[in-house]
Amino acid sequence: xxxxELIKKSPEILFENVKKRKMNxxxxxxxxxxxxxxxxxxxxxxxxxxxxxxTEEIERLSRxxxxxxxxxEKARQIREEIKSKEEEAEKTEQDWLDKIxxxxxxxxxxxxxxxxxxxxxxxxxxxxxHRKPHWEIGEKLGILDxxxxxxxxxxxxxxxxxxxxxxxRALINFMIDTHTKRGYKEFFAPYxxxxxxxxxxxxxxxxxxxxxxxxxxxxxxIPTSEVTLVNIFRDSIIPESELTINCVTYSACFRREAGSxxxxxRGIIRQHQFNKVELVKISKPEDSYQELEKLxxxxxxxxxxxxxxxxxxxxxxxDLGFAASKTYDIEVWMPxxxxxxxxxxxxxxxxxxxxxxxxxxRRKSGKIEYVHTxxxxxxxxxxxxxxxxxxxxxxxxxxxxxxxxxxxxxxSYIE
Numbered sequence: 001x002x003x004x005e006l007i008k009k010s011p012e013i014l015f016e017n018v019k020k021r022k023m024n025x026x027x028x029x030x031x032x033x034x035x036x037x038x039x040x041x042x043x044x045x046x047x048x049x050x051x052x053x054x055t056e057e058i059e060r061l062s063r064x065x066x067x068x069x070x071x072x073e074k075a076r077q078i079r080e081e082i083k084s085k086e087e088e089a090e091k092t093e094q095d096w097l098d099k100i101x102x103x104x105x106x107x108x109x110x111x112x113x114x115x116x117x118x119x120x121x122x123x124x125x126x127x128x129x130h131r132k133p134h135w136e137i138g139e140k141l142g143i144l145d146x147x148x149x150x151x152x153x154x155x156x157x158x159x160x161x162x163x164x165x166x167x168x169r170a171l172i173n174f175m176i177d178t179h180t181k182r183g184y185k186e187f188f189a190p191y192x193x194x195x196x197x198x199x200x201x202x203x204x205x206x207x208x209x210x211x212x213x214x215x216x217x218x219x220x221x222i223p224t225s226e227v228t229l230v231n232i233f234r235d236s237i238i239p240e241s242e243l244t245i246n247c248v249t250y251s252a253c254f255r256r257e258a259g260s261x262x263x264x265x266r267g268i269i270r271q272h273q274f275n276k277v278e279l280v281k282i283s284k285p286e287d288s289y290q291e292l293e294k295l296x297x298x299x300x301x302x303x304x305x306x307x308x309x310x311x312x313x314x315x316x317x318x319d320l321g322f323a324a325s326k327t328y329d330i331e332v333w334m335p336x337x338x339x340x341x342x343x344x345x346x347x348x349x350x351x352x353x354x355x356x357x358x359x360x361x362r363r364k365s366g367k368i369e370y371v372h373t374x375x376x377x378x379x380x381x382x383x384x385x386x387x388x389x390x391x392x393x394x395x396x397x398x399x400x401x402x403x404x405x406x407x408x409x410x411x412s413y414i415e
Contacts, residue, residue, distance in 0.1 A: 001100050001355050007034040013106065020107050020317035030099040037096050040089040044082060051078045101199065102206050105352040107317045108326040116313040116329070122300065123309030125333045125340075130395050133336035134386040135267035137393055138164060141414060144268065156257070156272040163414045167388070167401075168275065170408035171381050172250050175277040175302055179378055182298060184248035184279065189228035191252060192219040197231045200357035202323035202349075212254045225251035226375040229280035234357040238282065238371065240364055244291055245282040248378065250275065268382045269341065275381035281374040284361065285351065288372035289326075292348045295376045296328045299344045302379050306402045308387050309333035311340060325350045332383070336390040343383045346376030 006013055007030060014027045054075045058068045138144025143164025149157040160168050180186050198204040198220050203211060212221040222228060229247045238245070253276050268274070279298060283291045296312060303310045315327045324347035331340035351370035354360070361371045392400045399414040406412055 001352060002103055002106060003351070003355070004034070004100065006106075007031055007100075008038070014103070017104070017106050020111075020113055021104060021320065022318040023104065025103065027103075030096075030103060033092060033096045033099060037089070037092050040085055040092060044085050044089060047078055047082045047085065051075060051082065054078065098205070101356070104320075104322045105202075105325050105349060107320060108348070108350075111320065111326050112314065112316045114316050114318070116315055116319065118311055118313050119328070120300075120312040122304065122311065123307070123333065125309055125335070127335055127338065128393075130393065131335040131338075131390065132393060133267060134334075134389040137336070137389045137397075137399070138267075140397065141399070143167070143414065153272075156270070158268050158271060163409075163411075164385075166409060167385055167405075167414070168381060170405050171384055172275060172277060174405055174408055175378060175381070176248060176250055178302060178305065179248040179277070179279065179298065182301070184246040184298075187229060187232065187247055187249045189225065189232065189249060189251070191222050191254070192217075193222055193228060193231075194219065197234075198227060200231045200234055201227045201353050202356065203227060206322060210256050212256060221254035222251060223255045224253050224276065224375075225249045225278040226280055229278060230282075230353055230359070230373050230375070231357055233282055233359045233371075235359075237360045237362050237368060240284065240361055243282060243284045243361060243371065244287060247280040247282075248277065250277050250381075252276075268386055271382060277378045277381065279346075279376050279378040282359065283372045283374060285369070285372050288348050288350065288374060291372075291374055292326065292328070292346065295346045295374055296330065299330055299346055299376050299378045302384075303330070303332060303343070305404045306384070306388065308384075308391050308402075310343070315345075321345070321347060323347070323349045323352050325352070330379070332387040332391075334387060334390050336393075341383060341387070343387065344377035344379045347374065349373045349375070 011031050018025045018027055054071055058071050058075065061068045135144060135146070143161055145159040145161050148159040152159070176186060192214065195204060195218060198211070203223060211223055229249055252273055254273055256272065257270060279295060281291050281295060300310065300312065310330055310332045313329050313331060315329055320327055327345055327347040329342045330344040330346065332343045334341045350372050353373045354370040359371050360368050362368055388402065389399055392402065394400055401409050401412050401414065
């Protein structure tokens with residue numbers, strides 16, 4: 001969540017932030033409930049101090065045998081007032097929490113307000129005459145089975161078969177091996193998580209409709225392993241000397257995509273279940289934007305090795321994720337679709353998630369402060385598979401395996 005001090009000291013930042021993001025959000029209600037929350041704390045503290053004085057006076061008068069009935073009645077009234085104000089304070093605190101947990105992160109000053117900005121292009125986008133979309137390629141080769149996926153689970157699910165399944169597995173192993181060699185520590189975490197874990201990274205309460213829930217156990221399926229990697233450090237204080245922490249994991253991801261279904265429904269571009277290799281950094285605040293550039297470089301390195309044309313774009317404010325202050329999207333060229341397609345989003349969330357998750361660092365001086373968290377796909381496996389099918393399609397219908405994957409696949413072609 002945002003720094004609560006902003007609400008009192010710099011409310012204009014909150015209004016400007018919502019304007020940049022082009023969101024319809026009632027900022028005034030957050031400011032009002034924050035003001036009332038602070039007022040109630042002062043009132044309750046004042047009443048308790050008054051009650052303590054009266055209690056002391058009652059004890060003094062009782063020792064001297066004087067009448068204390070009037071003071072006792074006054075003390076009773078103050079206790080009733082305190083109880084009433086505490087009940088109001090509890091409701092106000094919950095209202096405040098609901099509102100601040102639904103307020104987005106503050107946009108970084110370097111983020112454009114309109115239109116994405118292309119910052120890097122690697123490789124030449126090409127349109128060979130034999131190009132086809134990946135779903136046609138996959139079905140013809142017998143490696144993508146959409147009908148069976150729908151039979152098993154409904155729309156938005158796919159069965160990978162034979163060399164298709166092997167290519168998916170090869171990509172996961174290749175990505176994990178590459179990132180761990182570059183200094184990332186590998187994790188493997190649960191797919192089912194608690195409500196508070198999802199709150200910690202900002203998926204809940206705002207995006208509940210996009211998530212899958214196991215209601216009986218009050219557990220949620222992860223939409224991305226960013227959630228688990230960040231929350232591994234929840235409620236912890238990390239020595240400054242241990243930062244930056246670089247984490248990598250593979251996981252399946254689950255998203256209902258409420259409100260967005262109907263876009264890109266062909267093929268494996270938008271699935272309810274998909275595989276992803278995720279990168280997370282826990283950083284000192286002063287290092288986080290340098291670490292963001294490294295994160296983008298590390299994700300792009302996968303595509304460099306696979307020799308897939310791609311570009312990096314800086315997202316505008318109105319396209320930022322809820323928890324992000326700044327985001328670069330990495331997009332691969334898809335000749336069959338004749339467009340670039342996002343394969344990774346690399347974001348600096350600054351202290352937005354660490355405040356929600358209570359992840360802090362201890363400076364060498366002893367000072368405690370919130371860390372910055374960063375995340376990015378390294379990369380989305382299914383989309384990478386689709387990009388290989390479209391970019392490595394040969395005139396004879398075979399798929400040439402990228403050189404770096406040939407040892408994993410134990411072959412040079414899918415045919």
